[in-house]
Every structure is written in C-alpha cells, then in structure tokens.
Amino acid sequence: MARCVALIGPAHSGKSTLADALAALGGAAAPPASPTEARVLAFDYLGERWTVIDCPGAPDLLGLARDALLAADVAVVVAPPEPDAAALAAPWLRAAEESGAPTMVFVNKADAPQGRLREIVAALQAYARHPMILRQMPLREGEKIVGVVDLVSERAWKWREGQHSQLVAMPADVEENEHERHAALLEQLSEFDDWLLEEIVEEREPASDAVYAICARMLAENRAMEVLFGAAGKGAGVTRLMKALRHEAPGVEALRERLGKAATAVAFGVRRRKHLGRMTLVRALAPGLAQGAKLAGETVGALLDPVAERPGGAAVEPGAVTLAAKADHMPARGPMTAEKRLPTPLAAAPLAPQEARILAAPAERDEAKLGAALASLAEDDAALSVELEGGGRRVGVQGPMHLRAVEATLADAFGLGVEAHPVTPPWRETIAKGAEVHHRHRKQTGGAGQFADVRLTIAPAPRGAGFVFEEVVKGGAVPRNYIPAVEAGAREALAKGPLGFPVVDVVVTLTDGQHHSVDSSDFAFRAAGRGAVQEALAEAAPVLLQPVHMVEIHAPSVFTGGLSTLISGLKGQILGFDRDGDAAGWDLFRCLLPEAMLPDLAPQLRAATQGVGRFETRLDHYEEVYGKEAERISREHGHA
Ligand SMILES: Nc1nc2c(ncn2[C@@H]2O[C@H](COP(=O)(O)OP(=O)(O)OP(=O)(O)O)[C@@H](O)[C@H]2O)c(=O)[nH]1
Ligand SMILES: [Mg+2]
CATH class of the missing domain: 3.40.50.300 (P-loop containing nucleotide triphosphate hydrolases)
Structure with a gap:
C-alpha cells in the first residue's frame, strides 16, 4: 500500500x-x-x-x-x-x-x-x-x-x-x-x-x-x-x-477514518495545461480506481502519472496518487465514492479573499471567454472568488503570488491575457435635510404635446431604509395610473445623485400635481418625477456615505502589538483584541475600517506580520464623509 x-x-x-x-x-x-x-x-x-x-x-x-x-x-x-x-x-x-x-x-x-x-x-x-x-x-x-x-x-x-x-x-x-x-x-x-x-x-x-x-x-x-x-x-x-x-x-485506512469510511478516493486540487486541459489530482483510498471506472458518478477518463503528466498504469493501487484527465466534472477537492461526492472537510473550506482586482480582457471579444475561464478557476480554487461587478469581474485572491498564479493559468491554459484594475468601494450618498419642489414637464413637439406637473417633498430616512416612496395626492390631481410613473422617475434620479453616487435613505412624498387630459402620459410623469427629484436632491444638502467594514484580523500574538498603529494609520477604529480560541499562539484583532482602506490593509498587514496575518471582513454600515475627503472622492470617483 x-x-x-x-x-x-x-x-x-x-x-x-x-x-x-x-x-x-x-x-x-x-x-x-x-x-x-x-x-x-x-x-x-x-x-x-x-x-x-x-x-x-x-x-x-x-x-x-x-x-x-x-x-x-x-x-x-x-x-x-x-x-x-x-x-x-x-x-x-x-x-x-x-x-x-x-x-x-x-x-x-x-x-x-x-x-x-x-x-x-x-x-x-x-x-x-x-x-x-x-x-x-x-x-x-x-x-x-x-x-x-x-x-x-x-x-x-x-x-x-x-x-x-x-x-x-x-x-x-x-x-x-x-x-x-x-x-x-x-x-x-x-x-x-x-x-x-x-x-x-x-x-x-x-x-x-x-x-x-x-x-x-x-x-x-x-x-x-x-x-x-x-x-x-x-x-x-x-x-x-x-x-x-x-x-x-x-496508511489510507487512517485517512478514511478522517474523511469518511465510505470514501474510495480523495481529490486534492486541479492542474490545468494547455493541451491536457483540466486535470484533478486524486489519491486512491481503495482498490478499483482505474480508467473507465466510476468516481463521484463520472466515468474516469485518462489517468496520468502525476509526476510526468503522461499516461500511467491502467490501475491505481490504494494509497497511490494519479492525475485524472478528461473528466471536467470531477470534483476539485474532497472525498468521494464511485457514485457520489462526500462532504468536504471544513479544513478545505473556501478562504476569505485578502485582495481584490477587477479583471478585464484587453480585447472586448475575449470578455465572455474570460468570464467562463474565471468562473471555472474559482470553482476549482477554494482560495479564489469571482463576482460580477459593474460590468467587470471582481476577483478575490489571497495575495500577489496567488494573483500571479491565476494570471499565469489564464495565459498558459486559456490563452487569455488580462488587465487588472483596482476595485473601488460602493460609495453612496444621502441628504442631510428635507426639500420641497414643484416641477413641470412640458413639451410641444409637432403634434402631441407632453405635460406633467408634480409637487413633492424629499426627506432623510433612517440609515438602511433605502428608498421609500409615498403619496398623499388629493382629488386625483395626479391620476392614480400615473403615480407609478412618478415613482419610476424618482428612482431614475436616485440612481445618480448630485455627488455622482446612488442615493439611499430618502423618503420621497408626492403631494400634489396637475395633469392634462390629452398631453399627459406615463412618459411625461416619469420625466416630471425624475426632474423633480433631481431638483430636490440638489437642495437637500447631499452627503457622501462610505461603506465601513467589520474586520477581523488573525495574526500570531507576537505581531499584534503593531496592529493598533497600523489600523489607526488606516483611519480604522479599534474594537479590541483577544486570544484566538481556535488556534494556539494566535490573536484575533477586531476593528472597523472604511472599505476604501481595505486595499491598503492587505499589503500593510503582510509587511507587519511577515506575510502570515490574514483577515476576514464584512460590510457593517455606511457612514457619512464630509469635507475635503468627500470632495476628493466625489471628484475622482463620482459619475456626475
Ligand atoms: N544551509 C542550508 N540551506 C538549505 C538547506 N536546505 C535547503 N537550503 C537552501 O534554502 C533555499 C530554499 O530551499 P527550497 O528547497 O527551495 O525551499 P522551499 O521551502 O521549497 O521554498 P518555497 O517553495 O519557495 O516555499 C535554497 O537556496 C536551498 O539551497 C539546508 O539544509 N541547509
Ligand atoms: Mg519549494
């Protein structure tokens, strides 16, 4: 064996x-x-x-x-x-x-x-x-x-x-x-x-x-x-x-105790080569792994020698390692039987990304191919995550070596070059005070005219409320059937506020208006709603909002002393630290950090912990930003 x-x-x-x-x-x-x-x-x-x-x-x-x-x-x-x-x-x-x-x-x-x-x-x-x-x-x-x-x-x-x-x-x-x-x-x-x-x-x-x-x-x-x-x-x-x-x-019997007694093989990673395609590293845990046999419900295609990557022996003895080629659906990791996958141990669960980039193909025509390639790489790599974001692909990696490895695989195995761009946080804006406006949309173009008249108020709503639309129109001044059009127009205006970001946490209340029996239409009321809200936002003291993350840093205790200075330097708020109950010699350090600082956190944490510190983050809340900082963000990133 x-x-x-x-x-x-x-x-x-x-x-x-x-x-x-x-x-x-x-x-x-x-x-x-x-x-x-x-x-x-x-x-x-x-x-x-x-x-x-x-x-x-x-x-x-x-x-x-x-x-x-x-x-x-x-x-x-x-x-x-x-x-x-x-x-x-x-x-x-x-x-x-x-x-x-x-x-x-x-x-x-x-x-x-x-x-x-x-x-x-x-x-x-x-x-x-x-x-x-x-x-x-x-x-x-x-x-x-x-x-x-x-x-x-x-x-x-x-x-x-x-x-x-x-x-x-x-x-x-x-x-x-x-x-x-x-x-x-x-x-x-x-x-x-x-x-x-x-x-x-x-x-x-x-x-x-x-x-x-x-x-x-x-x-x-x-x-x-x-x-x-x-x-x-x-x-x-x-x-x-x-x-x-x-x-x-x-021997393998002990490994089967660890992975599940039924397991007859375990996959432990994927290699990709230009001519051989996707290949899974598999270790046999029982007799019977051979070309043509079943594994995780799929027929095993070619089995290669994992060292030379050439056709190996026909059968794989228990305990030996082989490279399963031509089996695109073979799981990338975890124990399995001939018929099915078994649960993958927690120790091989996905790793939280430490850094993100937007990856794009230099040639437009390669975008779809890049999307498919990244999706399949992410499926195989528990350390890689891919999300669609604003037309690009946000790729989460563990660090520079990992990013290089992903880029090398895209180039060598898929023939794809990529451009990597920094990610920007999803800034938002809201308003600091209320406003009341009257807006009339009127156009006379050739035959039919357009007419819609609305009065509305805008007011701040609690953080997290998003967008609330209300109406208190009396006596059919704005007929019922046009009210959804006003709301749709309001939403369009909120997609991009005066600072250049989506507007959140506002209540728009339609209070009154006028209509015309011939020239009014959904189209006209939508335009009026949009125009009214745009006008109102400008008067309502717009405020920039930035996402703030709850960050949990894991680092060996010897490094924790330096983390307070690091976090303060990144404008973070330290919440405290403790011994990590899950691992000997590690501390768990908690802080709140603006999302805009996360791209700096990764390299600084690496430098401060000789590469071994890591962190997990999740969006905690949005917080107001004022002054020069807000102006700079709006100027550089707002899409006014
Ligand atoms: N003095 C001394 N040097 C060694 C010894 N073993 C390895 N080295 C040297 O240490 C360096 C790193 O060796 P590698 O075997 O590449 O180290 P590695 O752990 O595989 O490194 P990575 O794969 O990059 O993580 C090389 O220059 C080796 O020659 C040793 O026993 N004594
Ligand atoms: Mg090595």
Whole structure:
C-alpha cells in the first residue's frame, strides 16, 4: 500500500530541497519545483511506494497546502532553524492541526542554525496545540552540528555529505546530558502510555522497539508532533526522517477514518495545461480506481502519472496518487465514492479573499471567454472568488503570488491575457435635510404635446431604509395610473445623485400635481418625477456615505502589538483584541475600517506580520464623509 506525505511550511525553509532528497533515496528523478503549484514526487523506498507533495511556501498559497493535507497520511512541517522565525511556521502548523493530519516537524538547515534546537522547538510549540516531542539531540563539534543522537535508541550518528550517516560511539562529554534527555523523553512519552509510565516508576529500562511503537501510535493517533532535524541541502537527517515515516506513518485506512469510511478516493486540487486541459489530482483510498471506472458518478477518463503528466498504469493501487484527465466534472477537492461526492472537510473550506482586482480582457471579444475561464478557476480554487461587478469581474485572491498564479493559468491554459484594475468601494450618498419642489414637464413637439406637473417633498430616512416612496395626492390631481410613473422617475434620479453616487435613505412624498387630459402620459410623469427629484436632491444638502467594514484580523500574538498603529494609520477604529480560541499562539484583532482602506490593509498587514496575518471582513454600515475627503472622492470617483 502506498503512502503519502505533504511537505508544508514557510517559504525557503527547504521543502523542495527535502522533497528532492527524499525522492533521491528512492532513486527517483524529480521534476523542477514550481513556486505556485504543488509538486508531486513518487518513489519506492525499501519496497514501498511513496508520494511526496511539495507545497509552495508563499503564505498566499496556503490553499494548496490545505488541499494537500486532505490527501496526506502525514504532514511534515519544514521549519527554519531560528527561534525568531517560528511565527512564520504558524499558519502551516495551524493548517496541519485543522486538517487533522498526523504531523511531524522537521527543523531544517541545522548546518546553519540561528539558535539552540531546544529554543527553536519551544518557539514553535507556541503555535501548536499538540505537544512537540524532540526525539533527537544535536551532536556537536564545537558550535557546529555534525550529527544527531537518537534519544530513543541512545545512539549517535554522524552526518556525511552524499552518504549514509555513520554510527559513532557516544562522545564521553555528551553522555551525561544524553541520559538526562533520554529520561526526559521517556517521561514525556509516558503521558501517552500507561505501560511506559509503569516501567519508569519501576525503574526498568524499556526496550527501544517498544518506545518506537509508542511514537508510532502517538503519530497515528495524532496526539503529539515529533520533531526531527537535519540539513536537507546536505542530505543530513533525510534518511532518519524517511525511516521515521516508514515506521510510523499510518496508511489510507487512517485517512478514511478522517474523511469518511465510505470514501474510495480523495481529490486534492486541479492542474490545468494547455493541451491536457483540466486535470484533478486524486489519491486512491481503495482498490478499483482505474480508467473507465466510476468516481463521484463520472466515468474516469485518462489517468496520468502525476509526476510526468503522461499516461500511467491502467490501475491505481490504494494509497497511490494519479492525475485524472478528461473528466471536467470531477470534483476539485474532497472525498468521494464511485457514485457520489462526500462532504468536504471544513479544513478545505473556501478562504476569505485578502485582495481584490477587477479583471478585464484587453480585447472586448475575449470578455465572455474570460468570464467562463474565471468562473471555472474559482470553482476549482477554494482560495479564489469571482463576482460580477459593474460590468467587470471582481476577483478575490489571497495575495500577489496567488494573483500571479491565476494570471499565469489564464495565459498558459486559456490563452487569455488580462488587465487588472483596482476595485473601488460602493460609495453612496444621502441628504442631510428635507426639500420641497414643484416641477413641470412640458413639451410641444409637432403634434402631441407632453405635460406633467408634480409637487413633492424629499426627506432623510433612517440609515438602511433605502428608498421609500409615498403619496398623499388629493382629488386625483395626479391620476392614480400615473403615480407609478412618478415613482419610476424618482428612482431614475436616485440612481445618480448630485455627488455622482446612488442615493439611499430618502423618503420621497408626492403631494400634489396637475395633469392634462390629452398631453399627459406615463412618459411625461416619469420625466416630471425624475426632474423633480433631481431638483430636490440638489437642495437637500447631499452627503457622501462610505461603506465601513467589520474586520477581523488573525495574526500570531507576537505581531499584534503593531496592529493598533497600523489600523489607526488606516483611519480604522479599534474594537479590541483577544486570544484566538481556535488556534494556539494566535490573536484575533477586531476593528472597523472604511472599505476604501481595505486595499491598503492587505499589503500593510503582510509587511507587519511577515506575510502570515490574514483577515476576514464584512460590510457593517455606511457612514457619512464630509469635507475635503468627500470632495476628493466625489471628484475622482463620482459619475456626475
Ligand atoms: N544551509 C542550508 N540551506 C538549505 C538547506 N536546505 C535547503 N537550503 C537552501 O534554502 C533555499 C530554499 O530551499 P527550497 O528547497 O527551495 O525551499 P522551499 O521551502 O521549497 O521554498 P518555497 O517553495 O519557495 O516555499 C535554497 O537556496 C536551498 O539551497 C539546508 O539544509 N541547509
Ligand atoms: Mg519549494
């Protein structure tokens, strides 16, 4: 049975280097890593099939890691070797915990550590609910780490570049420290195992194999995160990691427990290629996945080798990964049976967009094609949202890398270039006082004339009331059948007020008027209603309204100190912050922010949190804007 590992973690921590090194253990060649796509590697190790999913580390491509976690037996969070960089690993630790995937941590670049290993682990621990268990200690020569001591077996290994590590005698100066740490590790593990606790109490030395078995169970039951370390760039610690995975990684049965026992396969993302079209990454969870078989009610077309993207074997063994082509309706993510889709776990639910652009095709004739392409990309990408807005398409992305990835797919797979424009908030206007007008529409053109006469009042209505139309006409001065036309005219006038924006929160009351038995018509009363309301609005002290959002920022606690200044700088109103009850080491920061500031929030938050902060927003209310700011908005964005 084939097993699958997802490598996730911050940018440049060495995931791709580690993935290459793991594949090299199995003698497999690896295609180059992509900065914007999850790379799949497959190899055999000691007679077993393995797939490694190498996820990009840009925080705005977190969605790809969440997809990979759906299908992986084990997540390996590859962390940088600096205590100060631990917060960069926070989103990945969080995604791993949310997915429910058993997780290990690999502290990489141990050849050039920027701190003591125990400090690094302590710093990482702040962002995980699962206890982290350091199963090794470094073997040093001077300050340099040259190998590793396995604290379970109490054996020392020296790294050798390009070769297997060498078993060496435990250096005398390490021995005492090692014994202490070995005892501490056993004590930590005994929290998960009564037998081990008893052995310790009885002062018996447990056999290494029994302790390894406890480690394996801890991982399989997802109760703790083991921490290993190494230097993938030098091949150091890679075999240790692979052996730990081989001994401890649970198989597809455990994944089925997580996804739903009935699941026979799980989809975890889509790739698009110019000639091959849309292809879904699928992991088989049971026998029977083959060309021509059914999956989620659809007949499986071509099955490709996910590494080379060429036709693969006819059948896919349980646990192996394949690329389903020519199946346009195959779900992009989530577990399924032969007949149907099963519910997708919450951990792969859509991500709130962090930035938006209006995307347009440079050539008018490509607009429809762009619309269709974007709609289908959004369906496949839980991190992408597309809405129609004012004739354009408002595309919500996670950040610049994500936008680049979307643009690249549009260009490469659909042959579509796009122009990206900034989005503008939906400003509105209202009135500050009431007004009363009399407006007559009269025209004599050739034969039939036009005549309509209306008197009406306009008055402010409470925020959120929208448009209210009333009439108190007496004695049929405006005949009943023309009143809807007056209302329609009023609506036309409100579509664009004196400041250039749609008018809201007003009551228009038709009070009186005159008509003519021949020249009056719906048309004439509509024109009169429109003219009257236009006139009234100008007299009613128009006021600009801006949308204000309730914003919830999620960031590791170390960054929250700087957020108050950031929000004040964006003219936001801070509502407070709390520990985030949903994730270890994260804070939840709430504020009100004008929508016009949201495009600045995303890059500033990225800068203030090294890319890991994110936010959710929803429209809260409209608020009045006065003075120079209002004049500027009306001048630059009003369509007067
Ligand atoms: N010193 C040292 N450098 C390493 C090690 N492993 C990787 N690197 C270097 O770190 C840099 C980033 O490595 P990648 O493997 O591309 O990192 P990644 O995590 O895949 O990065 P993204 O895919 O961009 O998120 C490269 O320059 C590697 O050569 C290591 O063990 N020690
Ligand atoms: Mg990489």
